Amino acid sequence: MKSLSEIETTAKRASKAAGFSWGEAEEIGKCIRQLEMFNLPGIKHLNSYFIDKKKNTYENLSSINQSNSSSSNPYCPIILGISFLDQLKILENYEKIYISNIAYPIIFLSFLSRSSEIIGKKIKVKFEEKEILLNLNVNIYSNFLNIEFPNYSKNLEINFIENKDNFNEDEWNSLYKLSENTFVEETDSLKKGAAGAGLTDND
Amino acid sequence: MKVQLRDPNTIMKLSRLGSFHQSKLSFLRSFLNEFKDWEYKRDLFNLDRFGYGHAVYSFKKDKRTYSLICFANKIKDDERSDRVIATKWDAAFTLHDGVPTQKDIDRLKNEVPRQEVGRLSFKELTLSRANKSVRVFNHVVERLSEGKQPDLELLSNVGYLYRTTAVYGSGKFGLADRFRIKNREEINGPFRLEMMLVYLVRQFTFDQVNHVAHHKNPSKSVVLDRKICKNLGIGNSTGLGMAPFIVNHPTLLNNWVMSREIALKKIREIKIVKKKDSVLFIDCLKKSLTNITSWNTDSEYQQIKIKNLLKDIKKFMHFIDNNFDFEDEYPFNQIYLWLEDKACEECIEYVVSIMMEPYNEITNPLVSQMSSEEDKYFTIPTNRTTKDLINIIEKKYSNILKINFEKKQNTQNFWFISKNKEEPRLADRFKEGGSKLEQPLAIARDVKKLHKKLLDTKKNSTVAEFLSKNSELRHIVRRVFIVEKFPYSEIQDNTIGKNLMPIDMLRLKLSFFGALKFDPRSDKWLRICMFQGAPLPDELQNYDEQWVYRSSN
DSSP: OOHHHHHHHHHHHHHHHTTTHHHHHHHHHHHHHHHTTTTOOOHHHHHHHHHHHHHSBBBBBOOOOOOEOOOOSOOHHHHHHHHHHHHHHHHHHSSEEEEEEEEEEHHHHHHHHHHHHHTTTTTEEETTTTEEETTTTTTEEEEESHHHHHHSSEEEEHHHHHOOOOOOHHHHHHHHHHHGGGOOOOOOOHHHTTTTTTSOOOO | OOOOOHHHHHHHHHHTTTOOOOOOSHHHHHHHHTTTTTTTEEEEEEEEEOEEEEEEEEEEEEHHHHEEEEEEEOOOOOOOOOOOTTOOOOOOOOOOSSSSOOOHHHHHHHOOOOOOGOOOOOTTTEEEEEEEHHHHHHHHHHHTTTTHHHOOOHHHHHEEEEEEEEOOOOTTOOOOGGGGTTSTOOSSSSHHHHHHHHHHHHHHHHHHHHHHHHHHOOOOOOOOHHHHHOOHHHHHOOOOHHHHHHHOOOOHHHHHHHHHHHHHEEEESSSSSOOHHHHHHHHHHHHHHHHHHTTTOOOHHHHHHHHHHHHHHHHHHHHHHHHTTTTTTSSHHHHHHHHHHHHOOOHHHHHHHHHHTOOOHHHHHHTTSSOOOOGGTSSSSTTTTTTHHHHHHHHHTTTTTGGTTTSGGGGGGGEEEOOOTTOOEETTTTTTOOOGGGOOOOOOHHHHHHHHHHHOOSSSSSSSHHHHHHHHHHHHHHHHHHHOOTSSSOSSSSSSSSTOHHHHHHHHHHHHHOOEEEEEEESSSSEEEESSSSOGGGGGGGGGGTTGHHHHH
């Protein structure tokens, strides 16, 4: 088994050899390491992309808007991913971002996963009926485990999920009430000796 | 009185970094301190009469066990090489996480002796190999088998029975990634398990030499005297492989140097020094002279440094004996100021290391701050502006900006990864091919390039906008934001100039390992000794903390 350190180093060096700058290669190494740690096929897709890249042309999208569409060639997932990371502070103001025509979306997902950690929000990604939840770069959850990841996505939708509770108030109150059964009623004499007792808070 | 931390523009120059010495913060000393109350055991010793076979040594505490598995092999004299291109060694080692089963040993027997071309698993933590100093090893076997102890002068000149030629960890060749072990309480300092491996290898070398001598002459042989064992360490040959590490791990480098600087600052700020502490300082200083006078090297470069060190140390001791009173206020600050004024860099850093000896309460908390969560600082803050970048560069790299990279001599060298052995190498840009595949280690040149580009761009924009048009500078933009937070993260010097002494970079790292007696064999590799004078494993529960300065070699 390859260690994650070997995966990161090799992905970085291969990316440099494939024509990316050292700084970009460093980003790619980190992302592929993360994908492999989540047991997703990072090495496999990066390798396929670099082989395809020799034969096909891919579009570099360096300025991302709310809606992005490449008319001819698919977007390069790496430049797209790095641009997404770099412009994150602006992009998070959009509720949803649409990208059509993107090659090797799993590579792009790894950049989105890091983005989720940086902004501290979960990110939901939808493409071709597939749904993926990127959870602060701690894990990646999807509804299509064990199904081959596609090499191409026609329409991809990114949704920043605002931080909010995953349960309703009734559920919380019910559980909280149960937790109160671990508390002990305090007597008046104990209350008098508690922190701040006997002082006026306006002195 | 508040003392300022020393200026990175002075401390992070290569000549200064190449003058660093071991100290209480060094990893081999903090390793011994951490593992002193662990149970040491030789679990298996399955060698034939010539010393070939395998052995297992362990450290155990509560439910945790670390086991060193040693494989000693017969090799021909012409196969023995310390160079990284070697494929066979006298012995090969791995540190296993837990107690190895017979199945583990069988698996490792096929992999560990092959080193870089073998495959390890997440159950192995570190990997190494070593060659005998044949002259010393055979001499010791001969003498012990005759019932005599070896010639101390010969041993003193060499200092070890074996020397390692590489120690690998952190995920190399399938070894466990650091993230798997980093939260263990006992792994609270860098390179701790690499140090454990080397330390246990040292014991193996003593056991092996005794074993071979005994089988050579069972009726007459004696074992190697414990005092002699203690004064032997493990040698190490280190080449350029180590140099890029300190460039590639800026926050880690910062935390090492910062810990040293904080320790020095706190010691200089002590107003009244207790008698016992000044006595210990002077005692270590005087006894350390043996380390200088027994420091043998053929390197003219190092001989000059040693000569100047010895001259300045004697001058310093004269000053302490005749013109100095430890009862004055802030005595260590006075000492430091005297050194800055009167002593060479080698001597300044030598005494700075010794100043730490009395102060466990200062150094111990710093040991746990010498690791780094590097990923936390990886993301570039792209919402910052190009003006911010210019300001940081002009503040943090002021000396670097003075270097003229138009001059050929300032870009003479380039770093590359050798195809043959996947190891870093340095070559002349104007004589050798391959500079197009240069590694991103020319930080000074690239910082200057970034600065010029930023000034040319004129318009103040976000870093994101700048990077979208200048992706080739991305790696250096990342570093600039790191140095903003970590003042000692960057070597403030040119790492590709004609006058570069790569061994300064090696020396810096090795001093933090705790190495002694740096012996440059060229400007690109050196030999050192580790654990010379250190307690033996069965003495760890109660050992002299200042053993480094009390070695008789």
